Amino acid sequence: MKVMKKDHVMTPEKHYQTLSNHYRHVYQQKVFKVPLNGGFSCPNIDGTVGYGGCAFCSSRHGGEFAGNPLEPLDVQFEKGLRMMHKKWKDAYYIVYFQANTNTHAPLSRLKELFEEAIRLDPKIIMISIATRPDALNDDIIRYLSDLNRRMPVQVELGLQTIHEKTAESINRCHDLATFDRACRKLSDAGIEVVAHIINGLPGETKEMMLETVGHLNTLPIDGIKIHMLHIVENSKMGEDYKKSPWPLLTLDAYVDIVVDQILMLKKDIIIHRLTGDADRNALIAPTWIIKKFVVINRIDQTLRKKGLYQGDHYET
Numbered sequence: 551m552k553v554m555k556k557d558h559v560m561t562p563e564k565h566y567q568t569l570s571n572h573y574r575h576v577y578q579q580k581v582f583k584v585p586l587n588g589g590f591s592c593p594n595i596d597g598t599v600g601y602g603g604c605a606f607c608s609s610r611h612g613g614e615f616a617g618n619p620l621e622p623l624d625v626q627f628e629k630g631l632r633m634m635h636k637k638w639k640d641a642y643y644i645v646y647f648q649a650n651t652n653t654h655a656p657l658s659r660l661k662e663l664f665e666e667a668i669r670l671d672p673k674i675i676m677i678s679i680a681t682r683p684d685a686l687n688d689d690i691i692r693y694l695s696d697l698n699r700r701m702p703v704q705v706e707l708g709l710q711t712i713h714e715k716t717a718e719s720i721n722r723c724h725d726l727a728t729f730d731r732a733c734r735k736l737s738d739a740g741i742e743v744v745a746h747i748i749n750g751l752p753g754e755t756k757e758m759m760l761e762t763v764g765h766l767n768t769l770p771i772d773g774i775k776i777h778m779l780h781i782v783e784n785s786k787m788g789e790d791y792k793k794s795p796w797p798l799l800t801l802d803a804y805v806d807i808v809v810d811q812i813l814m815l816k817k818d819i820i821i822h823r824l825t826g827d828a829d830r831n832a833l834i835a836p837t838w839i840i841k842k843f844v845v846i847n848r849i850d851q852t853l854r855k856k857g858l859y860q861g862d863h864y865e866t
């Protein structure tokens with residue numbers, strides 16, 4: 551069961567489909583994610599497909615704001631709720647397995663965790679699972695499809711780039727074909743797919759970053775997360791950068807690229823993020839990403855000035 555609606559929720563302020571507008575449109579209420587940590591590992595770290603992990607990945611493995619895996623899920627959930635309710639009083643919840651690769655475990659373990667998670671609170675309206683495309687076998691997809699009939703399932707897949715040379719240089723350890731196959735299988739199973747990409751990876755030009763979005767337009771994805779490369783402590787890239795820094799995208803260059811990506815992105819793809827949440831204590835560079843609202847404002851202003859909307863430069 552996908553919760554996507556066909557209507558395009560764009561406004562004079564936001565010339566693209568934001569996740570919060572989309573959820574307000576569907577649920578008429580605020581929806582927020584409550585991170586849960588199931589204590590998973592990653593196949594690109596434990597040797598299943600590679601060692602050392604992706605070069606940009608920190609020792610927290612994408613779970614900088616995730617719960618403590620040593621605590622039971624209900625305790626993590628209560629703590630997460632308390633944090634989020636400081637900002638929003640009334641809301642629906644998405645339980646979010648974010649850190650590491652959240653399908654990298656025996657099916658029986660996945661069932662145990664996910665079934666417990668969706669029963670934590672009657673106001674939970676979705677389960678979101680971040681994983682790698684090479685950690686989704688047919689049995690797992692069959693189970694997620696079954697789960698999806700009882701509670702909407704969203705799967706987040708890390709792509710970062712379509713360019714194999716870059717993928718090799720960041721030690722991603724899966725190819726584009728694996729990503730494409732996983733997207734199609736999940737979508738055929740009725741599961742919502744969100745793709746994650748990174749702008750500013752070493753050696754990539756603006757054209758290459760636009761090509762990544764162009765390729766995503768050809769796949770059955772429902773949402774996208776666009777990030778600027780964060781160079782962080784305790785990552786391979788962080789070590790390399792500290793030894794010998796290289797030029798990173800400036801804020802101006804990032805805004806220019808993201809605006810063009812939005813314009814070429816299909817109108818029905820929901821934009822979950824246009825920049826990431828940086829962990830200030832771990833961030834090495836670029837420091838401009840800390841001011842998230844400045845980045846978003848610059849993107850919004852540029853689109854308004856141009857008078858253009860998401861998908862206006864979409865080409866079939």
Ligand code: SF4
Pocket residue numbers: 592593594595602603604607608611612649650651682708
């Ligand atoms: S980014 Fe994801 S796939 Fe890559 S090492 Fe980190 S947790 Fe694993």
